[in-house]
Amino acid sequence: MRCRTSRSSRWSNGKLANGDRVVYLRTPLARDKFYLSAYSNAGFMAKTLNPWQAQIASQIVAQSGTQGWRAENLRDWKQAQAVSFNVSQSADELQITGLSTLTQVQSLFQLYHAMNTQAGIDASVMKDSLASLMRQRANRSQSAGDLRQREVTRLRFGQPAYQEPDQAQLCGVTAQMLLTQWQQTVSAPVTYYLMANEPADTFLPLVERYLASLPRATRPAITPHRALAGTRESTVALNIEPHSEVRAWSYTEQPWTPQAAVQVSVARNLANKYLKNSLRDEALGIYRMRLDSELADKAQRIETEISFTASPERGHELWQRAEQVLKQRTAPLMLHCKETPPYECIMGTVPPLLGWMAQLARLVAAGRCCIHGLRHRLSQRADQRMESGVLRHAMHLRQQ
Secondary structure (H helix, E strand, O other): OEEEEOOOOOEEEEEOOOOOEEEEEEOHHHOOEEEEEEEEOOOOOEOOOOHHHHHHHHHHHHHHOEOOOOHHHHHHHHHHHOOEEEEEEOOOOEEEEEEEEHHHHHHHHHHHHHHHHOEOOOHHHHHHHHHHHHHHHHHHOOOHHHHHHHHHHHHHHOOOOOOOOOHHHHHOOOHHHHHHHHHHHHOOOOEEEEEEOOOHHHHHHHHHHHHOOOOOOOOOOEOOOOOOOOOEEEEEEEEOOOOEEEEEEEEEEOOOOHHHHHHHHHHHHHHHHHHHHHHHHHOOOEEEEEEEEEEEOOOOEEEEEEEEEEOHHHHHHHHHHHHHHHHHHHHHHHHHHHHOOHHHHHHOOOOOOOOHHHHHHHHHHHHHHHHOOOOOOOOOOOOOOOOOOOEEEEEEEEEO
């Protein structure tokens, strides 16, 4: 493995023989544990996969374990070895996370390797999972939640990302179909983020034996499914209770840099504070409110969602008030973040992040910076232009 180590010897990154990348952080926060996170762009919208089959496959394989095992065998083995192992798949990414004590690191690597090369399907797990999916599809077609989601999809994207399976297609699923999807999924190139309180060389033999030996295909392309440009609004009578739910989404094109990501995080926290102060404390109009905003590194844009609940007659009024708050506050806020070193900006707004989860999140961010050739210095001034977001889509749900 070709490896590059930082001056402090706390973190290092390298490239394996099969082309995969490894980023390692030595930190006392890990104590006597070893943490593994593996990321690839083998999301279920990869062009090499069938979207709905890939999702079923990742869920069932994660419960089944290796060939010849049943779900209870995997559960008992993980408990006996004190190993945690989880699989999650989004539209554009596959993430596998593992945790073990330092004395059981080899067991974790062995399980990861086996799940990549010798994964199995527990017939009872597959049967129960497919039966549950068929019941859900039969019950949700006329539910308020399903109607709400379909309207959200139509408003934001125009159409669904993929055609969901019907009952006949679910009945025709076989174990081999799912294993084929899983094998294609785990063949994508991977970046590993490892964390422990030991020198990196301690784990090098395990990395070379269990990770570098995994076969790799080319990086799969992702079928994009992004929100449409323009402004659209929809009002749907779905709520049974006498209240109005307001949800709005926006996106703003923005190149991803570590500095810009920090700035968006700070802007989100302050915007959330301003909105709650205006809508809840001053207008006395909302029951609850949520604001999420992040700079997505794959989409290269700021994606924002705002939602709140109010009385039926005040939904539109409060939404207009929210728009005014964002317009008045966003521009000065972004200017402040642009002119302030990101480290000072975040330290002056929110308390420092603590714990191993925060360290792992920072490691992933730093590793992605290195892999893309970006300098990850929180004290460096941001030189990327940031623009305020423009709210693009809104939906109001009112009482029937």
